[in-house]
Amino acid sequence: MARLMNDAAIHTPVMLERTLELLAPALRRDGAVAVDATLGMGGHAEALLRAFPGLRLVGIDRDPDAIEIAVRRLAFAAGRLTVVRAVYDEIARALGEAGADRAGGVLFDLGVSSLQLDRVERGFAYAQDAPLDMRMDRTTGPTAADVIAEYPEARLRRIFEEYGEERLAPRYARAIVRERGAAPIRTSAQLVRIISEATPAAARRTGHPAKRVFQALRIEVNGELEALERAVPAALDALEVGGRIVVLAYQSLEDRIVKRELAARSRSTAPAGLPVELPEHRPEFRLLTRGAELASEGERARNPRSAPVRLRAAERLREAA
Numbered sequence: 001m002a003r004l005m006n007d008a009a010i011h012t013p014v015m016l017e018r019t020l021e022l023l024a025p026a027l028r029r030d031g032a033v034a035v036d037a038t039l040g041m042g043g044h045a046e047a048l049l050r051a052f053p054g055l056r057l058v059g060i061d062r063d064p065d066a067i068e069i070a071v072r073r074l075a076f077a078a079g080r081l082t083v084v085r086a087v088y089d090e091i092a093r094a095l096g097e098a099g100a101d102r103a104g105g106v107l108f109d110l111g112v113s114s115l116q117l118d119r120v121e122r123g124f125a126y127a128q129d130a131p132l133d134m135r136m137d138r139t140t141g142p143t144a145a146d147v148i149a150e151y152p153e154a155r156l157r158r159i160f161e162e163y164g165e166e167r168l169a170p171r172y173a174r175a176i177v178r179e180r181g182a183a184p185i186r187t188s189a190q191l192v193r194i195i196s197e198a199t200p201a202a203a204r205r206t207g208h209p210a211k212r213v214f215q216a217l218r219i220e221v222n223g224e225l226e227a228l229e230r231a232v233p234a235a236l237d238a239l240e241v242g243g244r245i246v247v248l249a250y251q252s253l254e255d256r257i258v259k260r261e262l263a264a265r266s267r268s269t270a271p272a273g274l275p276v277e278l279p280e281h282r283p284e285f286r287l288l289t290r291g292a293e294l295a296s297e298g299e300r301a302r303n304p305r306s307a308p309v310r311l312r313a314a315e316r317l318r319e320a321a
């Protein structure tokens with residue numbers, strides 16, 4: 001509910017101190033290159049550019065509105081900045097545009113930005129009435145209204161189940177298909193009404209009934225999980241030895257992908273029973289966090305956006321075999 005957040009919260013980057021601390025050993029050197037794969041409004045990027053005066057930063061975002069704001073905010077370091085409008089799995093291309101082939105650090109601060117949530121007309125928020133759009137890049141691809149209008153009931157049910165972890169997915173999918181037969185569903189208020197009416201009274205106590213359906217639609221419209229499944233390995237491949245990755249995830253599906261990819265590259269590939277570990281079997285990365293780190297209580301109280309965050313980080317130990 002971005003409208004209820006105060007301005008300071010909206011513009012405060014999440015877990016900033018910890019992110020800087022984790023990336024510092026890899027970014028202190030003059031000419032080091034960092035990729036901010038989710039530039040957003042440039043909050044983390046600004047802090048990185050200020051903390052490391054010799055740093056070159058490659059910022060990626062798929063949202064042209066975010067890029068416009070970030071470029072203005074980061075004008076003080078324009079000579080050290082390359083901004084690329086792309087989906088974040090294109091890290092290698094973005095580095096190429098900056099004339100670099102490897103990075104010392106990569107940061108992902110996943111999900112939607114407060115800018116996207118706050119611009120009512122973009123249709124991300126269930127608490128305000130707006131056309132059902134939800135595209136992070138409004139120049140391309142189907143909108144949430146297209147998904148609601150066109151997907152068969154079984155496919156709607158599946159995305160609500162998988163991406164929203166919504167127990168009432170079958171009810172909601174059925175209600176949507178019934179209602180769209182009578183009149184097109186084009187706005188968030190219409191969708192919220194349909195979902196609310198389909199929710200049994202007992203289930204209304206566990207938060208806003210439309211929350212999970214909106215999350216599922218956003219993930220579907222933007223292909224978020226598929227992009228992340230490609231992006232984490234791409235980011236790990238782009239890191240030089242000693243390079244570090246930090247990922248901030250806000251929901252369990254994203255965090256699961258991050259956890260799996262980091263764990264897979266941080267374990268030995270030596271076959272069981274081999275008496276000595278050969279160099280080519282040694283792990284390529286080491287985890288820098290034990291499990292996922294959470295925001296402190298103080299930060300959560302100051303900035304509600306940080307409440308669900310899970311931070312994970314890793315460091316490259318050697319080149320791939």
Ligand SMILES: C[S@@+](CC[C@H](N)C(=O)[O-])C[C@H]1O[C@@H](n2cnc3c(N)ncnc32)[C@H](O)[C@@H]1O
Nearest residue numbers: 038040041042043044061062063087088109113
């Ligand atoms: C939480 S915001 C980042 C905020 C930023 N760290 C700051 O401090 O201002 C996430 C950003 O990532 C972008 N984004 C999300 N998924 C993306 C993807 N697959 N490819 C590129 N950008 C993406 C969104 O457009 C959004 O601007």
